[in-house]
Amino acid sequence: MKKSVSIMLAALMLGWAPLAQAADLPEWLTGEWQQERGDRWTEELWSLPRGGVMIGMGRSGRGESLQSWEVMRIVRAADGTLALHAAPEGGKETIFPVLEQGVRDISFANPDHDYPQRIRYWREGRLLMAETAMMDGSNAQNWTYAPAGQ
Numbered sequence: 001m002k003k004s005v006s007i008m009l010a011a012l013m014l015g016w017a018p019l020a021q022a023a024d025l026p027e028w029l030t031g032e033w034q035q036e037r038g039d040r041w042t043e044e045l046w047s048l049p050r051g052g053v054m055i056g057m058g059r060s061g062r063g064e065s066l067q068s069w070e071v072m073r074i075v076r077a078a079d080g081t082l083a084l085h086a087a088p089e090g091g092k093e094t095i096f097p098v099l100e101q102g103v104r105d106i107s108f109a110n111p112d113h114d115y116p117q118r119i120r121y122w123r124e125g126r127l128l129m130a131e132t133a134m135m136d137g138s139n140a141q142n143w144t145y146a147p148a149g150q
Helices: 002-019
Strands: 033-039 040-046 053-062 065-078 082-088 093-102 104-108 117-122 126-132 139-145
Touching: 002 126, 082 104, 093 117
Parallel strands: none
Antiparallel strands: 033 040, 033 139, 040 053, 053 065, 065 082, 082 093, 093 104, 104 117, 117 126, 126 139
């Protein structure tokens, strides 16, 4: 009896293992974020996680002129891993698999991409921080986003 209970318990634990290993979508990224520096502005919007996906949009401009825009998705694959899918100006999508993930920090990387190769988001209090760079950290660009309207 003891042996069969142990086998059943082991089977149940193995069955639940993929669920335990599935990465959480970064819900802390949800919201409307903006950075303003003089007449230059950058905005990102991220949806709540639903159906294994978060949908994002980013745009930058100067004054009343839009200079660039991008659509993004953070997707949980069938194996539980996360990846950022980015399509600048609606062009060809580039996939950045998750590199590291903490409680309020996530990094994605694609060393085969020209620039950026690494994308990182993290929270500092109420602020959302973002950085794009090469894999070695060179050519870094940084953003400090506040919640929109604040």
